[in-house]
Amino acid sequence: RKEVEQDPGPFNVPEGATVAFNCTYSNSASQSFFWYRQDCRKEPKLLMSVYSSGNEDGRFTAQLNRASQYISLLIRDSKLSDSATYLCVVTLYSNASKIIFGSGTRLSIQP
Amino acid sequence: DGGITQSPKYLFRKEGQNVTLSCEQNLNHDAMYWYRQDPGQGLRLIYYSQIVNDFQKGDIAEGYSVSREKKESFPLTVTSAQKNPTAFYLCASSTYSNQPQHFGDGTRLSIL
Secondary structure (H helix, E strand, C coil), X not given: CCCEEECCCCEEEECCXXXXXXXXXXXXXXXXXXXXXXXXXXXXXXXXXXCCCCEEECCEEEEEECCCCEEEEEECCCCHHHCEEEXXXXXXXXXXXXXXXXXCEEEEEEC | CCXXXXXXXXEEECCCCCEEEEEEECCCCCEEEEEEECCCXXXXXXXXXXXXCEEEECCCCXXXXXXXXXXCECCXXXXXXXXXXXXXXXEEEECCCCCCCEECCCEEEEEC
């Protein structure tokens, strides 16, 4: 089993819709969680950190479920500009060698 | 503006040649990282450094070497021992190893 797994997609979603995807992790000792966005042929950019209590940033909501070992990202009122690959990242506390990037979920917003 | 600068943006390597990719940051971050990304794949860790004059191998260090002589600089050398070097190379930095990473805009390496 991979340490971090994401549905590769693509998720083809009409503009204005709500879309959600999950990322599962295998190590229960995982401590820090992040969502990154990567546009085609560009570098990943931090979208948001994921906190135990869940957090929201505008149209984006991230949640952590430690019992089931997954994090989720919800995008409301999707825009064409949301089309990208979304990477989840899981880290073990203070262990730089255990920063695991998921392979990403590709999202395509349709006009 | 603070950030991470990678150069060159595109690089071509001849067979048997070593090439060095530059990564400089002015964010005063302690930790720096090198990743490789192949088409349609996730990022794989090559090397990382948590402090000056110290670095550790990642998952795919074979055929690569690094140095960390200055806090702001973490160059990566792709040696001739790396038989499949064609990839997108990303450098990143963070304040500590469990904090969000900031990425440079990458170097695309191809074989001539």
